Amino acid sequence: MRxxxxxxxxIRSVCPKKISNYSSAFVRRRGxxxxxxSTSVYRLPDNAEIHRFLFPAxxxxxxxxxxxxxxxxxxxxxxxxxxxxxxxxxxTGELFDGDACQVGTLRExxxxxxxxxxxxxxxxxxxxxxxxxxxxxxxxWSRLVPQYPQSSYSPVKxxxxxxxVGTGKTMLMDLxxxxxxxxxxxxxxxxxxxxxxxxxxxxxxxxVADPLEVVAGEISDDAVxxxxxxxxxxxxxxxxxxxxxxxxxxxxxVILVATSNRxxxxxYEGGLQRDLFLPFIATLKERCVVHEIGSAVDYRKxxxxxxxxxxxGKDLSNLxxxxxxxxxxxxxxxxxxxxxxxxxxxxxxxxxxxxxxFSFEELCDRPxxxxxxxxxxxxxxxxALEGIxxxxxxxxxxxxxxxxxxxxxxxxxxxLLCAAEGSPVELFENIVTVSDAxxxxxxxxxRSRRNDDSNLCVxxxxxxxxxxTISRLTEMNxxxxxxxxxxxRHLSQQFAKADVAQV
Numbered sequence: 001m002r003x004x005x006x007x008x009x010x011i012r013s014v015c016p017k018k019i020s021n022y023s024s025a026f027v028r029r030r031g032x033x034x035x036x037x038s039t040s041v042y043r044l045p046d047n048a049e050i051h052r053f054l055f056p057a058x059x060x061x062x063x064x065x066x067x068x069x070x071x072x073x074x075x076x077x078x079x080x081x082x083x084x085x086x087x088x089x090x091x092t093g094e095l096f097d098g099d100a101c102q103v104g105t106l107r108e109x110x111x112x113x114x115x116x117x118x119x120x121x122x123x124x125x126x127x128x129x130x131x132x133x134x135x136x137x138x139x140x141w142s143r144l145v146p147q148y149p150q151s152s153y154s155p156v157k158x159x160x161x162x163x164x165v166g167t168g169k170t171m172l173m174d175l176x177x178x179x180x181x182x183x184x185x186x187x188x189x190x191x192x193x194x195x196x197x198x199x200x201x202x203x204x205x206x207x208v209a210d211p212l213e214v215v216a217g218e219i220s221d222d223a224v225x226x227x228x229x230x231x232x233x234x235x236x237x238x239x240x241x242x243x244x245x246x247x248x249x250x251x252x253x254v255i256l257v258a259t260s261n262r263x264x265x266x267x268y269e270g271g272l273q274r275d276l277f278l279p280f281i282a283t284l285k286e287r288c289v290v291h292e293i294g295s296a297v298d299y300r301k302x303x304x305x306x307x308x309x310x311x312x313g314k315d316l317s318n319l320x321x322x323x324x325x326x327x328x329x330x331x332x333x334x335x336x337x338x339x340x341x342x343x344x345x346x347x348x349x350x351x352x353x354x355x356x357x358f359s360f361e362e363l364c365d366r367p368x369x370x371x372x373x374x375x376x377x378x379x380x381x382x383x384a385l386e387g388i389x390x391x392x393x394x395x396x397x398x399x400x401x402x403x404x405x406x407x408x409x410x411x412x413x414x415x416l417l418c419a420a421e422g423s424p425v426e427l428f429e430n431i432v433t434v435s436d437a438x439x440x441x442x443x444x445x446x447r448s449r450r451n452d453d454s455n456l457c458v459x460x461x462x463x464x465x466x467x468x469t470i471s472r473l474t475e476m477n478x479x480x481x482x483x484x485x486x487x488x489r490h491l492s493q494q495f496a497k498a499d500v501a502q503v
Contacts, residue, residue, distance in 0.1 A: 081113040082106055082176040089175075101294045102168050108159060108291045109176040115156045116180070116225070116255065123154050123253060125184040125224050153287075154224070158256035160231075160284060162263050163293030165471040169259035170229050172293075176257070177227050187223035190411045191231045191258075192370040192404070195238050198245065200342060212241060216248030224253055230407060230468075231260040233268040233277070234400070234461055240273065243280035250287045261464055264290055270460050309417035310477045316419035317386055321357075323417055324384045328352040340375030348376070354489075355382040360389065364401040373408040381414055381489060388420035392430035392455035396462065399431065403465045410472045415485045424473040430455050433463030 083106050089095040116123065161169050177188045189197075198215055205211040219226070226249070233239050246256070260267070264284050268277050311319060324333070331352040337345050346368070350357035356376065363385065376383070391399035409416060420427060432440075437458045475481050 080179065081110045082172070082179050083110045085175055085179055086172075101163075102172060105161060105169075105172055105291060105293050106175075108161075108289065109172060112156070112159050112257070112289075113176060113179065119155050120184070123156060123224055123255065125186070126181075127185045128183055152253045153250060154253045154255050156255055158258070158288040160256070160258050160260070160264060160288040160290045161293060162260045162290070165261060165468040166475075167293045169293060173227055173229060173257060173259050180225065184225065185223055186225040186227070188227040188229070190407075191228045192407060193374060193411070194228055195235075196341060196371050196374065198241075199237070202241075203342060212244050213248050216245055216252060220249055220252035220254050225255050225257070228256065228258040229411075231258040231267070232262065232461075232465070233271070234465075236272045239268050239271055239277040239280075242277070243283055246280065246283055246287075250283070256284075256288055258288070261468055263292070266464075268461075309415070310424075310473070311419045312422060313419070314421065320384055320386050320417065320419045324350075324355065324357050327355050327382060327384075327417065333357065336379075338375050338379045341371045344371070344375075346372050346375055348380075351380065354380050355384065356380040357384040358386070360385060360387040360398075360402075364398045364405065365395075368401060370404050370408060373405050374412075377408060377412040377414050381412075381485070382417065383409065383414060384417040386419050388418055388427065390421045390427050390430065391457070393457040394455060396431075396457050396459060399428075399457070399462060400465075403462070403469045406469045406472050406476075410476065413485060413488065415482065416473075416476050424470040428466040428470060431457050431459065431462050431466050433460045434458055436463060 086095070086102075086106050116125070120126065121129075161173065163169060174188065177186065180186055198219075201215040201218060202211050205214045208214055233242065249256075262269075264281050267281060268274055271277065309323060333350040333352040333355075336348040336351040336356075338348060340346050348356050348358070349362060356379075388402070389395060389398075391402070422429075437456070
């Protein structure tokens with residue numbers, strides 16, 4: 001029997017990892033940091049007269065930017081990597097002059113890049129290193145030989161980037177990711193999409209003794225370097241499995257690069273059964289270098305929204321439908337059904353030519369989540385959303401869904417046509433963190449204070465998320481964003497025509 005076990009061990013030592021088809025729906029965006037004066041949306045008061053709502057102008061001092069870029073010594077990075085690409089994009093005008101905080105973050109990414117390149121073989125990054133015919137099934141061998149798999153932590157620690165909204169975290173991570181060889185086992189995915197895929201896989205392996213081990217094996221077979229954008233834990237189902245999932249991933253040699261608005265210690269703050277989530281924070285800090293991007297500049301607001309589809313006012317249904325009709329042209333809008341995930345479907349009240357029309361209640365007052373929104377934007381590139389209310393204690397759940405909806409839209413670079421009760425800032429003015437609530441000045445009258453606070457929603461997770469949502473709504477209404485959307489739509493149509501011509 002010992003001889004048989006030893007033979008199996010020998011076979012294990014030479015077998016490559018299974019190459020699986022671990023894929024996900026995400027659209028990698030181009031980073032554009034643009035120096036412009038202001039942004040705007042259309043405001044329609046009750047008399048339906050259109051006025052402009054101007055967001056405060058945000059400027060980056062030229063002297064600050066010049067000093068920051070001078071810190072990048074091109075001789076230090078001529079070996080290749082994200083720093084070189086960053087400097088090239090600045091020199092060609094693709095990016096605004098360097099931010100000192102971004103440069104500091106790039107040095108961390110460059111350090112990680114160098115370490116990974118140097119240890120590429122030890123990390124087993126090249127997916128073509130071993131002939132495909134010898135690929136084995138990790139799960140099968142783990143069932144046959146109980147001792148398998150042995151832990152194989154990567155010699156390289158990952159990187160966890162966190163900071164305020166619009167500071168360029170996603171752009172910097174994408175810049176790092178794009179510099180890595182295409183034949184490496186790497187994956188860049190939004191955290192929402194990643195967790196949806198995990199739960200889908202868990203459902204598939206239901207009944208297995210440890211389905212998380214199987215799922216982690218499948219993911220790590222395909223992606224040794226895992227880049228997760230917008231790491232944010234709000235769901236108790238996610239919180240309870242993350243520690244075990246990532247312990248399996250890290251023991252399989254996975255290197256994690258993540259971006260987030262929250263420091264590791266603040267993840268899932270105030271969440272249900274958070275004590276069961278705390279070991280994950282320790283695991284994350286053990287396997288990743290934690291780096292804060294301290295920039296105070298929200299680059300998403302440095303865009304010029306001289307045109308847009310964000311209308312403010314009441315009773316704007318007719319106006320919104322007129323604009324929706326202009327977008328779909330001669331196409332006839334009709335109810336549609338889209339497939340979401342695991343057999344679920346989503347009813348679309350009106351849809352035509354890649355444009356969908358919903359009321360806010362239909363999309364955010366129903367028990368829908370990220371999976372439904374991802375399914376929607378796999379089929380539609382434009383959303384017309386009617387009746388976005390101001391958020392507070394009375395509709396906190398809907399506010400959470402709206403935040404998720406905007407995240408998914410932004411990730412898919414979708415276009416938003418909407419009518420709302422207020423500007424993005426005004427929509428969330430009654431959503432505050434515990435710290436914000438404590439700092440509020442007391443009223444002279446307890447009665448007036450009680451009236452002011454009747455709809456005040458004190459929620460740490462939502463209070464942090466609102467800044468990201470405001471920032472993204474601002475950018476999505478910008479001229480640059482809409483022009484990029486139109487350009488991508490044009491390219492998509494050209495490819496579609498080319499495919500039809502080939503057929």
